[in-house]
Amino acid sequence: AQSVTQPDIHITVSEGASLELRCNYSYGATPYLFWYVQSPGQGLQLLLKYFSGDTLVQGIKGFEAEFKRSQSSFNLRKPSVHWSDAAEYFCAVGAGSGYALNFGKGTSLLVTP
C-alpha cells in the first residue's frame, strides 16, 4: 500500500530564511502527491498537488514542491518564510480512484523572529 514518511517531526527556521520540508513516499506506480497545512484549531488546507507532468509544482502562499521519482521524494520548499507560516504540514499520497489519502505524521514548523 502507498505510504508517506515525513522524517522531521519539528523544524525551526528564522523568519525570512528558506524552508524545505521533506517527504518520502512508497508506491509502485506514479502517485498522486499532496501537501496540506493545518493551523491550530483549523482543518487542513491544500497547498499544492502533483498528478503528472512538470515535476516542479507551484502552490499557494509562495510554496512549491518538486517530485523526484528517483528519490521517491516530494519535498516542500519556500524561499522566505513568514511568521504566519508556522503550522503543521502534512504530506499525503493517493492512489487515484476513491482518492483516499494516506497522510504522513506531519512536520511542525516553528518560525522565530
Next chain:
Amino acid sequence: DSGVTQTPKHLITATGQRVTLRCSPRSGDLSVYWYQQSLDQGLQFLIHYYNGEERAKGNILERFSAQQFPDLHSELNLSSLELGDSALYFCASSVDDLSPLHFGNGTRLTVT
C-alpha cells in the same frame, strides 16, 4: 473557509456512549471522506462515500459506521465509545474522485 461544515465542534461524552458527528460538504461536492486525527496514529482515513454509496473503507472500527444522505450530508456514528476514541474527526469533500479534498474544521471528541 473551505465550505465544509462539521457539527458539533466539540463533544464530551462518557465511555460506552454513542455519538453522531455531522458533515455538510461543499455545495456541489458528491464525495465525502471521514478521517480521524489522534496524537499517536496521526491522520487515518476512515471511510469514503460518493453520492450516497460507500466507496472505500480504511481503518474504521466495527463500532463506527457512517452514511451519506440524499442531500449529500454525511453522519459518522461512533458507539460503545472508549477512551482511545478521543480524537479530532475530520470530514472532507470533493467534487469527484480526481479533485482535491477540502477539509472541515473537525469535531473534537473527548471520551471520559
